[in-house]
Amino acid sequence: MQSLLRWSIENSTPLDSAPTDGPLPRREDLNPEMIHMLLGKPDAERMKDDVAIAVDTSKTEVERIIALDDLELLIEHIDNANNLESMKLWEPIQSLLTSEEASTDIKVHALWVIGTALQNNPSAQDAVRHNFFVNLFRLLTFDPGLKYLKYNPIPTLLSFLTPSPTSTVSARAKAIYTLSGLLKHNSPAVKILSQPGVNGWEKLRDALQDPNIGVRRKTIFLLAALLVPTDPGPRSSSTPARNQPQPPPLLLGAPQPQPQPQIETHAQSSEGLSLRFIPAADPSSTPSASTVAFHNTDPAAETQAVPAPVNIHTPDDAPAGDVVHDNSHAANLRDASRSQTSELTLEALSKHGILDAVIASVVSPLPHGEDGENIEADQDYEEKALRLLHTYVVACRGSFTPSQRESLKKWVEAQKAAAGGAQQLEEKWNLTSAELSEFTSAL
Incomplete structure (x- = not known):
């Protein structure tokens, strides 16, 4: 072993004579184009390139759709979604929705991009403007007269009888997806639904009767999500109230003070x-x-x-106010009421006939399918509708009219008999026994 160690030391290269000592030579053959080829362009540059291709009418439709697909993948990262505003990319993306030359597929992919950017992102929600919001509701309708005055009135009126090419199933479904990202936890946007000329609540109500069951499911899920109360609860009992005296902090390892007997x-x-x-x-x-x-x-x-006088030199133990850092959810943190959509939705359910439409959709479900061949109730839709009705009457303390109550009561009894009992009905509607009991007690 000693001889082997001596041989390795004698034949090793000293550190001070290593051939790699000193600064590495600069690679003159590396240029920005080659670096981009090896590492790829930054996300910001890729986003700009994708938007430029998407709005370029000289490109083929396939190229524009591929660019929108790549953009949608990039803005799944919330930082990239927030950069849409600073990079001034919202406007060209929105313009695709109203462009006369844009095909339905391009509009669908543009809706997909916008919906992904808005999901759980108050910062991006605030960046969306009112005119874009109105355009979304137009895509939900069957009315091809989005630019009514540019068309001959008779063909436009006749086209009301059939779904128009500009409002295909995929377009309406993606519009609901985008509305979901825009409306959830965003009370300022929900208030726009009631503004004159928008008729947003009526459009959502009518979407519950869409020929496509997928659009109905998305709509009822959105309404149920908007109805869920999100009020911040009272201050936790573990959180010290301000101006409440607190015991001094204890050091780790320090002996715990023991209560002393009262000495007079x-x-x-x-x-x-x-x-x-x-x-x-x-x-x-x-x-x-x-x-x-x-x-x-x-x-x-x-x-x-x-009482003995309070020591005025005692430090204030009141906790400092919460600091809101600038991030994607800062708007909701600064104003907790911004995320509360329950009261607005609760009022709209009765005012705009949405509650009647929901009850009718479960009591007398419309056929669905390409030719309306499915006459049975869709279980997924029914489950979502029951969740909305339970939230309405239990969590939101809403009330049914006598006719609504009677209609629901007869329907629930019929469903219970068909399912074979209350337990089977709970499994069908994905409700606990307590939730089903709460709902039936309100009827």
Whole structure:
């Protein structure tokens, strides 16, 4: 072993004579184009290139759709989605929705991009403008007269009878997807639904009768999500309230203070008063917890307790206010009411006839399928509708009209009999026994 170690030392290269010492030579053959080829372009450049191709009418439709697909993949990253506003890319993307030359497939992919950017992203939600919001609702309708005055009135009126090419199933489904990202936890956007000329709640109500069951499912799910209360609960009991005295911090490893027995100290004054000082038994109590009592030696006199003065030099233990950092969800953190859509939706359900439409959709379900061949109720839609009705009457404390209550009561009893009992009905609707009991008790 010694000889082997000696041989390895003698034949090793000293560190100070290593041929790799010194600065590495600069590679003159590497240029930005080659670096981009090896590492790829930054996401920001790729996003700009994709948008430029998507709005370029000289490109083929396939090239434009591929560019939108790549853009949708990039903005799945929330930072890239937020950069759409700073890079001024929202406007060209929105323009694809109203472009006369853009095909239906291009509009569908543009909706997909916008919906992905808006999902759980208040920062991107605030970047979307009102005119874009109105365009989304137009895509939900069967009306081909989006530019009514540019068309001959008779063909336009006749086209109301059939779904138009500009509102295909994929376009309506992607519009609901985009609306879901825009409306959820965004009360300012939900308020726009009630503005004159928008008729957003009516469009959502009508979407519950869409020929395609997939569009109906997405619509009822969106309405149920908007109805869920999101009020911040009361301050947790574990969170100290402001201005409430707190015990001093304890050091790790330090001996724990033990409660001391109350010791009465008496002192007799010249005026016949007896002074008694009683320290607090709890060591974590504040100085004001101690009591100084003055007792008159005369048994007939009353005892008067005077609280000890509070030490004004005691540091303030009140917690500092929450700091809201600038991020994607800062808008909801600064204003908690921004994410509360339940009250607005609760009012709209009755005002715009949505509640009647939901009840009718489960009590008397419309056929679905390409030719309306499916006359049975869709279980997925029914489950989502029951969740909305349960939230309405239990969590939101809404009330049914006598006719609504009677209709639902008969329907629930019929469903229970068909399912074979309450337990089977719970499994069918994905409700717990308590939830089903709460719902039926409200009928």
